[in-house]
Amino acid sequence: MEAFALMLSSSINGGTVLALAALGLLVNERAGVVNLGAEGMMLIGGLAAYATALHHPSGLAFAAGAGAGAVLAALFGLLVVALGTNQYATGLALTLFGSGFTAFAGEGLVDKQLPDLPRPMIPALADVPFLGHVLLGYHPLIYFAAALAAGLAWFLFRSRPGLVLRAAGESPSSAHALGLPVLRVRFAAVVFAGALCGLAGAYVSIVYAHLWVEGLTAGKGWIALALTTFATWRPARVLLGAYLFGGVTMLQFHLQGRGVDIESHLLGMSPYVATILVLVLISRNRAWVRVNMPASLGKAFRPDN
Amino acid sequence: MAAPSVSSPPSSGASRLLSARAAALLSPLAALVITVAIGAALFAALGKPPARALAMFFVEPLRDGRALSELLIKATPLAMIALGLAIAFRANVWNIGAEGQFILGAIAATGVVLFAGPGAGRWVVVALLVAGVAGGMIWAAIVAWLRDRFSANEILVSLMLVYVAELLLGYLVYGPWKDPEGFNFPQTITFAEATAIPRLVTGYRANWGSVVALASTACAWLFLYRTYAGFQLEVGGIAPRAAAYAGFSPRRALWTALMISGGLAGLAGALEVAGPLGQLTPHLPVGYGFAAIIVAFVGRLHPIGIVFSSVLMSMFYIGGELSQSRLGLPKALTGVFQGLLLFALLACDALVERRKRR
Numbered sequence: 203m204e205a206f207a208l209m210l211s212s213s214i215n216g217g218t219v220l221a222l223a224a225l226g227l228l229v230n231e232r233a234g235v236v237n238l239g240a241e242g243m244m245l246i247g248g249l250a251a252y253a254t255a256l257h258h259p260s261g262l263a264f265a266a267g268a269g270a271g272a273v274l275a276a277l278f279g280l281l282v283v284a285l286g287t288n289q290y291a292t293g294l295a296l297t298l299f300g301s302g303f304t305a306f307a308g309e310g311l312v313d314k315q316l317p318d319l320p321r322p323m324i325p326a327l328a329d330v331p332f333l334g335h336v337l338l339g340y341h342p343l344i345y346f347a348a349a350l351a352a353g354l355a356w357f358l359f360r361s362r363p364g365l366v367l368r369a370a371g372e373s374p375s376s377a378h379a380l381g382l383p384v385l386r387v388r389f390a391a392v393v394f395a396g397a398l399c400g401l402a403g404a405y406v407s408i409v410y411a412h413l414w415v416e417g418l419t420a421g422k423g424w425i426a427l428a429l430t431t432f433a434t435w436r437p438a439r440v441l442l443g444a445y446l447f448g449g450v451t452m453l454q455f456h457l458q459g460r461g462v463d464i465e466s467h468l469l470g471m472s473p474y475v476a477t478i479l480v481l482v483l484i485s486r487n488r489a490w491v492r493v494n495m496p497a498s499l500g501k502a503f504r505p506d507n
Numbered sequence: 508m509a510a511p512s513v514s515s516p517p518s519s520g521a522s523r524l525l526s527a528r529a530a531a532l533l534s535p536l537a538a539l540v541i542t543v544a545i546g547a548a549l550f551a552a553l554g555k556p557p558a559r560a561l562a563m564f565f566v567e568p569l570r571d572g573r574a575l576s577e578l579l580i581k582a583t584p585l586a587m588i589a590l591g592l593a594i595a596f597r598a599n600v601w602n603i604g605a606e607g608q609f610i611l612g613a614i615a616a617t618g619v620v621l622f623a624g625p626g627a628g629r630w631v632v633v634a635l636l637v638a639g640v641a642g643g644m645i646w647a648a649i650v651a652w653l654r655d656r657f658s659a660n661e662i663l664v665s666l667m668l669v670y671v672a673e674l675l676l677g678y679l680v681y682g683p684w685k686d687p688e689g690f691n692f693p694q695t696i697t698f699a700e701a702t703a704i705p706r707l708v709t710g711y712r713a714n715w716g717s718v719v720a721l722a723s724t725a726c727a728w729l730f731l732y733r734t735y736a737g738f739q740l741e742v743g744g745i746a747p748r749a750a751a752y753a754g755f756s757p758r759r760a761l762w763t764a765l766m767i768s769g770g771l772a773g774l775a776g777a778l779e780v781a782g783p784l785g786q787l788t789p790h791l792p793v794g795y796g797f798a799a800i801i802v803a804f805v806g807r808l809h810p811i812g813i814v815f816s817s818v819l820m821s822m823f824y825i826g827g828e829l830s831q832s833r834l835g836l837p838k839a840l841t842g843v844f845q846g847l848l849l850f851a852l853l854a855c856d857a858l859v860e861r862r863k864r865r
Contacts, residue, residue, distance in 0.1 A: 302842020
């Protein structure tokens with residue numbers, strides 16, 4: 203029981219990174235924009251947060267991470283939304299720039315130790331059986347991610363601005379004809395996603411890994427992108443999927459901890475193979491994906507005056 | 508879509524063609540100028556003399572025979588991978604996992620070398636190159652099959668397979684393929700003389716891989732512009748509906764695009780491990796597979812353009828290394844410039860496109 207609780211809580215911890223990023227990406231995909239720059243924005247956010255956390259309180263560091271992600275996303279938005287560049291190519295440029303820039307600017311931070319943050323996670327509540335592990339004593343951002351999923355579900359499907367946002371992703375020309383500001387909505391959605399990806403990166407560097415190395419996020423941005431498809435663009439399913447993936451990532455450490463004899467490189471493949479499997483499972487039902495996918499996802503929109 | 512404007516007279520076909528060609532060349536050049544300008548500002552901000560720093564990128568790599576040979580060594584894999592990617596991108600197949608296919612090519616080639624043993628004859632070079640192509644193709648075939656059979660997104664699958672390939676490489680060189688007399692370093696034995704790609708000129712590291720790359724360029728050009736299969740592929744990419752009406756199979760285009768791009772990336776991997784490296788190590792992947800995406804776009808997805816853009820990207824790599832050894836800047840500077848170049852290119856393309864529309 204105790205081992206199971208520990209496993210569950212560490213899955214939630216690991217899944218939160220994916221949840222934060224994927225919830226952001228969900229919003230910009232609902233608005234019709236695919237941003238393959240997720241990985242780059244997470245790296246930049248992670249580096250900005252880490253550099254800030256060395257000398258400042260962690261609240262400020264998280265803000266720096268989110269801010270850095272948002273700035274990079276704004277650059278992407280400028281190209282994709284305002285100039286109508288190819289979304290795939292521009293997103294790739296963002297990821298390539300992000301990984302290059304963070305490798306360059308972060309080289310001096312690799313051996314810098316973060317001051318020990320008060321980590322309210324597991325030890326303090328070890329005495330409360332089961333519930334203590336599963337429900338209490340996490341980092342505040344974990345509750346934030348769960349609340350965000352609920353908030354986004356309400357926003358997207360129960361509020362008028364959410365309807366406008368979805369209209370921009372389903373049929374931008376109709377939305378434009380109705381006088382809705384499609385381009386502004388898309389831009390705002392992109393920046394929002396950038397801030398969340400930056401925040402997710404900050405969570406990786408400050409809380410999850412507690413260190414900085416080149417390429418720290420190790421494909422989590424890409425997995426988050428896959429998660430939005432897996433979740434058929436619904437916030438609650440994103441959250442669930444993220445915890446599931448968090449579990450897969452954690453599984454390797456648990457197996458190793460229990461002395462299961464699988465070579466670490468081979469075990470390390472599990473999150474990536476799991477992502478492929480999940481993509482295959484969800485995509486094989488084409489009708490299901492097509493019904494749920496924003497109809498104008500990935501397509502540039504230019505209003506004709 | 509806006510109706511064609513009546514007020515402006517239609518431009519003659521010839522001059523329009525000329526301006527389209529000029530525009531196609533203009534935006535990579537403009538993007539390069541922008542990247543260099545930002546680079547100069549960056550160097551100045553870091554307190555390094557910009558002129559000297561930029562010389563590391565654009566003068567030093569051309570200085571003498573040895574420098575040119577190093578330039579060729581890096582341009583070769585970049586060009587080969589980019590040629591395949593250009594064909595895939597033209598077919599609107601987004602293979603972004605060339606890095607993984609490159610690694611698999613190198614792994615397959617190494618497998619042949621290890622299997623053949625130290626006494627192997629010169630034939631092993633051919634065998635290892637064939638194995639490299641096959642390795643890259645198999646890795647790309649996973650992508651093609653999952654896309655074809657289950658419509659799984661090729662971007663995400665090919666990218667995930669890069670991580671799997673890196674881990675597979677790690678597993679092999681830390682585990683079963685580790686040189687038993689290598690002082691526990693994670694690397695295979697040093698390959699025998701017989702397996703080495705022959706050099707172009709004695710005393711210089713540049714090898715026949717560059718000739719293979721040039722031949723690939725010619726083949727890619729012939730395929731794209733002189734074969735029916737190439738034509739079908741391109742129509743499918745530009746106008747999938749027209750291709751469907753014409754009866755061109757999108758499945759065949761998907762497989763062709765991935766087999767060509769995977770095979771070329773695998774070949775590049777085999778040439779790399781049997782050429783400049785001479786053994787399999789975890790340091791094999793240096794991002795050529797990703798840089799080649801930029802090379803393909805900067806080269807306008809055209810084989811001839813790619814020859815030039817691969818040399819440019821090779822300069823970025825060498826400039827980054829020289830900045831590290833001589834100016835004390837991190838080598839990762841190369842990645843910053845790569846990203847900037849692609850950003851600038853996309854922006855310039857969009858602006859040129861806008862002007863054309865007016």
